[in-house]
Amino acid sequence: MDAAIVVQSIKIGAITKCKLILDLKVGDYVMVEVDGIRTVCQT
Numbered sequence: 001m002d003a004a005i006v007v008q009s010i011k012i013g014a015i016t017k018c019k020l021i022l023d024l025k026v027g028d029y030v031m032v033e034v035d036g037i038r039t040v041c042q043t
Helices: none
Strands: 003-010 013-020 029-031
8 A cells, every 4th residue: 555744734843644645635735756656667
């Protein structure tokens, strides 16, 4: 299963959580790479 790092801002910094892609909600701030959440590689 694929997961993403979700960042939540608070007054003194940030809280990060690892969530499954299926559990993401609208409004979640997700950290991604330049390539996006998932990179499909062809062989």
